[in-house]
Amino acid sequence: DVPLHSVVDKWDRDREAGVESRSRLLILYVKLTGATGPYRTRQGRMSKLRLLQTVAAAGIDSAYQRDLQLLNWRDDVDLCPLEIADSTPNFFGVSRIPEFIREAKETFPAQLAKIERGFRER
Secondary structure: OHHHHHHHHHHHHHHHHHHOOOOEEEEEOOOOOOOOOOOOOOOOOOOHHHHHHHHHHHHHHHHHHHHHHHHOOOOOOEEEEEEOOOOOOOOHHHHHHHHHHHHHHHHHHEEEEEHHHHHOOO
8 A cells, every 4th residue: 555645745845846736635545555364374373475465464553543544634625435345455465466366347337436526526
C-alpha cells in the first residue's frame, strides 16, 4: 500500500513550487493489506515467517489508520476508498494478484459510479 500522506505531501510541494494549481485533491485508494489470520503450527506456535508477516501487517495498518485520520481533517483532500471483497490478502500472496485484478474489473465501475454520484449531489 502506498502511504496516503506521501501523495498529499507531493501535492502540497507541487503547489508550493507553482507546478500544481488545483485547490483540491481527490485520492481514490485501495487497501490491499488486511489483518492476518491465525498462522499457527501444529504445536500451537506461530512460525517465524508468519510472525514477521503479522508484525509487518500491524505496522502497515497502524500507519494507514493514522493517514486516514490526519487526511480526513483536511478540507482540501477527498479520500474515496475502492474496496475488494476479500480484504485479507496474504502479505506474500503474489499468486493472488490476478484474482484481485479480476475482482477490481468487476466491482470498481459500480463503486466509481457511486463516488461520482456523491460528488454530483454536493
